[in-house]
Amino acid sequence: MTDHDDLVRRVExxxxxxxxxxxxxxxxxxxxxxxxxxxxxxxxxDNYERGMPASFFYCSGRGMLHDRVLALRRANIYEPHYYxxxxxxxxxxxxxxxxxxxxxxxQVIRTMKTGEMTVFAVGLFNDLIVTSETQALFKEKTVVxxxxxxxxxxxxxx
Amino acid sequence: MPAIPRTTVEEPxxxxxxxxxxRVPYQVFMDQALYDLEQQRIFxxxxxxxxxxxxxxPNAGDFKTNYxxxxxxxxxxxxxxxxxxxxxxxxxxxxxxIDSRGNKSNFTxxxxxxxxxxxxxxxxxxxxxxxxxxxxxPPDFDFAAHHLHRLRVEVLNGLVFATFSAHVAPxxxxxxERMTQHIERLFCRPVRLLxxxxxxxxxxxxxxxxxxxxxxxxxxxxxxxxxxxxxxLSMEGAVDVSxxxxxxxxxxxxxxDESTGTEYxxxxxxxxxxxxxxxxxxxxxxxxxxxxGVTHALQTVFPNFVVQQIQNSLALRLMVPKGVGACELQWxxxxxxxxxxxxxxxxxxxxxLIGPAGFVSMEDGVVxxxxxxxxxxxxxxxxxxxxxxxxxxxRGSRVSEAAVRGFWQxxxxxxxx
Numbered sequence: 001m002t003d004h005d006d007l008v009r010r011v012e013x014x015x016x017x018x019x020x021x022x023x024x025x026x027x028x029x030x031x032x033x034x035x036x037x038x039x040x041x042x043x044x045x046d047n048y049e050r051g052m053p054a055s056f057f058y059c060s061g062r063g064m065l066h067d068r069v070l071a072l073r074r075a076n077i078y079e080p081h082y083y084x085x086x087x088x089x090x091x092x093x094x095x096x097x098x099x100x101x102x103x104x105x106x107q108v109i110r111t112m113k114t115g116e117m118t119v120f121a122v123g124l125f126n127d128l129i130v131t132s133e134t135q136a137l138f139k140e141k142t143v144v145x146x147x148x149x150x151x152x153x154x155x156x157x158x
Numbered sequence: 159m160p161a162i163p164r165t166t167v168e169e170p171x172x173x174x175x176x177x178x179x180x181r182v183p184y185q186v187f188m189d190q191a192l193y194d195l196e197q198q199r200i201f202x203x204x205x206x207x208x209x210x211x212x213x214x215x216p217n218a219g220d221f222k223t224n225y226x227x228x229x230x231x232x233x234x235x236x237x238x239x240x241x242x243x244x245x246x247x248x249x250x251x252x253x254x255x256i257d258s259r260g261n262k263s264n265f266t267x268x269x270x271x272x273x274x275x276x277x278x279x280x281x282x283x284x285x286x287x288x289x290x291x292x293x294x295x296p297p298d299f300d301f302a303a304h305h306l307h308r309l310r311v312e313v314l315n316g317l318v319f320a321t322f323s324a325h326v327a328p329x330x331x332x333x334x335e336r337m338t339q340h341i342e343r344l345f346c347r348p349v350r351l352l353x354x355x356x357x358x359x360x361x362x363x364x365x366x367x368x369x370x371x372x373x374x375x376x377x378x379x380x381x382x383x384x385x386x387x388x389x390x391l392s393m394e395g396a397v398d399v400s401x402x403x404x405x406x407x408x409x410x411x412x413x414x415d416e417s418t419g420t421e422y423x424x425x426x427x428x429x430x431x432x433x434x435x436x437x438x439x440x441x442x443x444x445x446x447x448x449x450x451g452v453t454h455a456l457q458t459v460f461p462n463f464v465v466q467q468i469q470n471s472l473a474l475r476l477m478v479p480k481g482v483g484a485c486e487l488q489w490x491x492x493x494x495x496x497x498x499x500x501x502x503x504x505x506x507x508x509x510x511l512i513g514p515a516g517f518v519s520m521e522d523g524v525v526x527x528x529x530x531x532x533x534x535x536x537x538x539x540x541x542x543x544x545x546x547x548x549x550x551x552x553r554g555s556r557v558s559e560a561a562v563r564g565f566w567q568x569x570x571x572x573x574x575x
Contacts, residue, residue, distance in 0.1 A: 042515065047353035054353025054491040056515040058506045063438030068510075070436070075385035077521045149356045149486070150514035153523040 004092065011102050011129055012090050014136045019085035019106075022157060027072070030157060031065035035130060039140045040065060042158055044148040045123065056154050057143075065157075072155050083120070083156055084109045099130040099139050106143075108158055110151075121145045121158055171195065172575050175540050179403075179563040179570070180548040185537035187362040187530065192573075193482045200461050200572050201227025204326040205404075206312065206319040206333075208463040208476060209233045209242055211490070213316055213349050219261045219276065224488075225478045226320065231309065233318055234262065236276035242320035243278050244307035254306070265306070278306030314338065315345035317474075333459065336398060337405045340457050343448065344467060348495040352505065356488050357514040361526030363462060363485035364569075366477050369522050370456060370464050371565055373397055373408040373556035374545050379525060382517040386436050395454075397546075397553045399561050404460025404568030406561035412453045412469075441510050441517070444469040445501070458561070460568050468518075470501070471508040483530055487523075489513055 018033045020026075034040065042057040059065050072078075086107045093101040103124055110120035121143075128140035143158045171191055175181035186192055201207065207226045210233045214222050221234035223245055230245040232255045245254050247267035254265050254274075264281065266273040271284035280301045288294025309320040312329035319329050330338045359366060369375065377384060395410030436442075446453065447470060457465040464475035476488040489512070493505045512519045533539070543566075546558025550567055553560050569575075 043353070044355050047355070050353070052351065052353030053502070053506055054355070054509060055506065056355065056513055058510055060440075060507070061438060063436075064441065064507075064510075066437045067441065071382055071385075071517055074434070075381040076517070077379065077381070078524060148354070149358055150523075151358050152360065152514070152527070153357070153520040154515040155520055 010136050027069045031062040034138045042143040045146050046148045048144045078155050080113045082111045099128045102127045179566040180543045181540040183540045184533040197227045202322040204323045206321050206329050209318050209320050222259045223255050240318045242309040242311050248304045278308050280304045315342050334400050349492045350495045352491040354490045358486050361530040363477050363479040365526035368562050371561035379521045380518040395556050397558050399550045399564040402568045403550045403564030407457045409452050409455040411451045470505050
């Protein structure tokens with residue numbers, strides 16, 4: 001196996017564990033997929049392609065990710081629902097001074113407790129990933145949603 | 159047997175309760191006939207409607223599409239002046255600008271290539287003279303009579319408003335001095351657009367308008383601040399309602415949170431052990447940027463436009479009806495052209511508070527649908543609006559529904575209900 005294949009498999013495992021964490025509602029572990037100073041954004045393709053920074057989520061550092069989870073557990077009010085992430089096409093885009101740039105397609109299907117199911121979001125994970133002997137982590141994760149429109153509200157991370 | 163002549167006495171569309179604007183019949187949120195009348199009397203009536211910012215179309219020929227009620231419109235910069243047209247070809251009614259923004263030197267309909275200049279005048283018709291003498295337009299076809307539907311336009315500090323009405327007062331007079339000054343205050347210098355998104359809601363558009371005008375719900379529905387015991391020392395605040403009732407400003411001055419940087423640096427790990435404290439208060443790291451010291455100000459402009467200053471998070475919102483039981487909220491986030499990178503970063507961090515994923519606003523996306531589904535078969539019952547009294551007078555307290563009552567006063571006036 002080449003180094004490239006090995007790297008891609010490690011990143012695929014990282015992303016599989018990441019989406020599993022969210023879909024299994026194990027959100028308290030969600031910040032641990034990021035570096036201590038990791039940047040997490042959810043934005044729209046329109047903003048992204050125009051170079052505009054406005055985002056639905058804009059969190060820099062594990063503390064803010066932790067606070068997002070705390071707020072959705074303790075403070076925010078919304079109808080209970082689940083996500084199921086489907087991802088595909090993880091591939092290496094390039095090497096940058098601070099890590100590996102990877103792209104992955106994602107789809108999120110939202111299921112309400114009533115049974116209503118919706119394609120909630122579709123788009124691209126644009127990830128900057130750092131690796132060490134023991135682990136791979138997101139240094140930056142930009143979730144670029146193809147649609148600029150959110151149905152009702154966005155509380156669970158993507 | 160001869161048909162019985164129909165009675166000439168028409169039933170009113172709504173039986174509004176005698177208590178007036180401190181009651182709102184649920185029918186107004188679910189009645190197609192009222193929805194159609196709103197389109198005619200409000201969205202095409204004597205009101206100004208925000209369409210966009212000049213800053214969204216900086217160059218000649220730049221355009222942006224939007225909606226005034228159900229009607230699609232296009233705003234375009236014709237050299238220096240802003241023009242707004244119904245986004246529809248005068249030939250067969252096809253959508254003229256398909257893209258939501260772009261640049262055009264003229265309008266050309268994709269269907270039959272009829273073209274218009276940026277003032278909406280019909281300039282060219284494909285095969286006008288037919289082919290080899292056959293077909294084409296009649297020789298007496300009047301080009302001047304077939305132009306785009308032009309709207310009246312006024313610009314206030316870069317905000318572009320349009321109206322279908324020939325009668326409504328000039329924009330500043332229609333807004334009134336207080337409302338005009340508040341827009342001038344926020345748009346005191348060139349803005350920098352930070353981006354936009356929309357939020358789809360499963361409720362009548364007016365339920366969201368009520369929500370924005372309702373300062374009473376803020377600390378009750380949105381538990382973020384209270385849950386995390388964040389400093390909400392309210393030094394001063396009020397709800398100001400315009401004479402018509404239709405516009406309002408809810409404002410307050412809160413203690414700023416300048417010290418949070420150090421707290422973050424010293425206390426992160428300990429705070430993360432504590433379920434009731436935020437680990438990173440940079441979400442709330444603000445600076446006082448207006449000389450009047452007002453830190454929070456939500457302004458509504460009748461019927462569906464919102465000007466937002468939540469600390470340093472600045473945004474415009476437009477609530478677009480999408481049929482009786484649905485609506486779409488546009489958010490346009492901005493800062494100023496002279497912001498430092500640090501100020502832009504703070505605005506972005508604070509934007510976690512707003513929008514469909516906002517710590518203190520996400521609930522607004524669903525609460526309207528909680529009402530919409532609960533009132534389904536009770537059109538003849540009514541909501542109660544008596545917090546802060548039964549009138550629309552200015553209130554020194556924000557525990558008031560005066561601005562909501564104000565909306566219904568303006569609504570009833572315009573709708574003649």
